[in-house]
Amino acid sequence: MTKNVLAVDDSTSIRQMVCVTLTSAGYTVVEAADGCDGLEQANERVFDLVLTDLNMPRMDGLGLVRALRELPAYRQVPILMLTTESSDEMKSQGRAAGATGWMVKPFDPLKLIEVVRKVIG
């Protein structure tokens, strides 16, 4: 069965890149333009992995991670933060919110596939 990935980013180009990259690697990708949108999608069905940007309008990435962890279905689902910030502050905030890990933007699409494979196979 193909794995489902939710890609949350307010940048259309990044979202499209993530979507095309992971689709080409055999995953099914659903896009969301911000945290609110992402949460809505997550409520509709359970994804195998959530990739989220941090800085977004309406609801930011950390807010989305916290909100997802509140949902029983998402307690164990891996959530990766795709972010341009790799500061320790971000990492500790991300960990506290309940994220599984982080990946620094900009990244090579192949690296993304590699990381996603590590997480959900």
Added chain:
Amino acid sequence: MSIDMRQFHQVFFDEAAEHLGQIESLLVSIDLRRPDDEDLNAVFRAAHSIKGSAGTFGFSDMADITHVMENLLDAVRKGERALTADMVDACLAADDILRAQLAGHRQECQVDPAPAAAIIERLTRLLPAAPVGQAPAVAASADPLPVRESRGLQADVFDVRFVPEPAVAAQPTLQDNLLDELGRIGGVEIVYRPPPEADDARWWLKITTLMPADTLQGILDFMAAPGTVEISATDGGAPAGEETAYGFFDPLPDLPAAPVSVPAPQAPPREPAGEAKPAAGADTSIRIGVDKVDQMINLVGELVITQAMLLQSSQGLDPVLHERLLASLGQLQRNTRDLQASVMSVRMLPVSMVFSRFPRLVHDLSRKLGKQVELKTLGEHTELDKGLVERLADPLTHLIRNSLDHGIELPEARVAAGKAPSGLITLSASQQGGSIVVEVGDDGAGLDRARILAKARERGLPAPDSLSDEAVWALIFEPGFSTAEIVTEVSGRGVGMDVVRRSIHALGGRIDVKSIAGVGTRFTVRLPLTLAILDGLSVRVGSETYILPLGHVTESLQVSPDMIHSLSGEPRLIRLRGRYLPVVALHREFGVADGGTDWCAGIMVVVEVDGVQMALFVDELLGQHQVVIKSLETHFRRVKGFSGATILGDGRVAMILDLQALVAGARRLQSVAA
């Protein structure tokens, strides 16, 4: 397998352009004393977003600039720095350079890196200075080094800025020593190295190292001027090292276990693999060539004519026998009208497309001229034909420059005149009947009657002192006319208002100016709503049918003999509710031999054009319909008194009246009557 990143470039270009536009419009309107948090956040997010995607798609030049912008904006939004006019200007300049870079990448050509380096330096210089006066104690310890948790072997990237000791600044060899020293503890990337002659210029390095920040500080303390060293952990504008590219907070569970630990999905995926659902917030517009739209509009125009013909041919049919046919024809009429409206709306664009460029113009110009000017825009959502919107930009730019340069006074002069030091330019658009009215008003000094008259005489134009104000103001539209005593860089060399008038005329519009000394000046531009379709009232004059633009018609009535007034023995005016209106008898105007001549037998159609009312004498009102305007110039030649022609339902051609031209004739009559 490889992913071709170029497939995402177009999306990135559009997205970045949108963000840059957003940054510009937000910054231009920002209130320096009380910047809105939401606005600051939005600007920050836009810069941040560009940085992220620019880095991803390999446009590192754009990522570099937005990186510094982001740092600056972040400091401002966190309250660590007070927003200054210099910051706004620098960010706007950066916005321009980013646009240039974007344009370069779009065309796949090289962009001069010099302005980018300069703006990075300028933005960087703004960063450490100017702490907020009464900033809270927390903010005073700006950029504290983040508490570092114990980690494994993971390199961090530090942003290091410092001003070298004068001795170091003067000796390149010492600088090289410093770089060598730093190179021993990690990778050193020089983001900005000031030229040797620059005083107190700040260096900016990116250092990737396993060492803690203290070690860096220790090395730099020897070489940097005391108190100038700033070190902050960063993600880096450049791709981070392999070690920091990603990470997990906890060891991942064994893979096979992972799916099991996930609770059973409530809703299994319905979509087949590879078919992603579009995001709710994603862009759902398509781009389409204007020629395709125009072809559609033409075809719909033909359809409207065909439909009108059908309707006309069905008039004689027995409604009982042909009930279903007539019902269908009625349906067809409604559908055609809706189709026409929606096709036309494709070409309609909000005037905000043009208006949006002016806040920046006003901001830049007012600073250049040392004036304080606020720009207020109203009715940006008013829609206008695309062709008109595009061609409106230049004349409006000119009018606004003119208001800024000649209209609004310097702050001292304004205060002396008892006005607020800050001037106001109002730019408004509204739909009034069949036309769009765009006004550019200022609360400046107003036009100078004496100077215009003097200038006109100098130019050899007839300018008696008895001229009405209106006629004097109209002189500024004469070719080569400028009252500016000093030719300014801003408004140019007096080629201007005549060009503005000519371009407005070319759009089928008119421009008028009103001015009161000391109070202000207002330019009013009237444009047709669209160039293709007109709501018309068809009237009969003898055996001819004419179309009047419905937007100008205010009423129609039958007159009684006592309402008719004569001038020099000929009936020329009607008196309507205490006002005299000049009458244009269309049969005489256009030489229609079989037209009725008895005013009491026919109909008077009262029209209003440019504030002037007049009555048109016709034989009969025929009806009201949307007509497709066929240009006379294209199909025949320009005919005075007519703005175009249309094809009627029965296939005959009817002329569309040019009311502006008729009014010009009627104006003379009215001034006689007054």
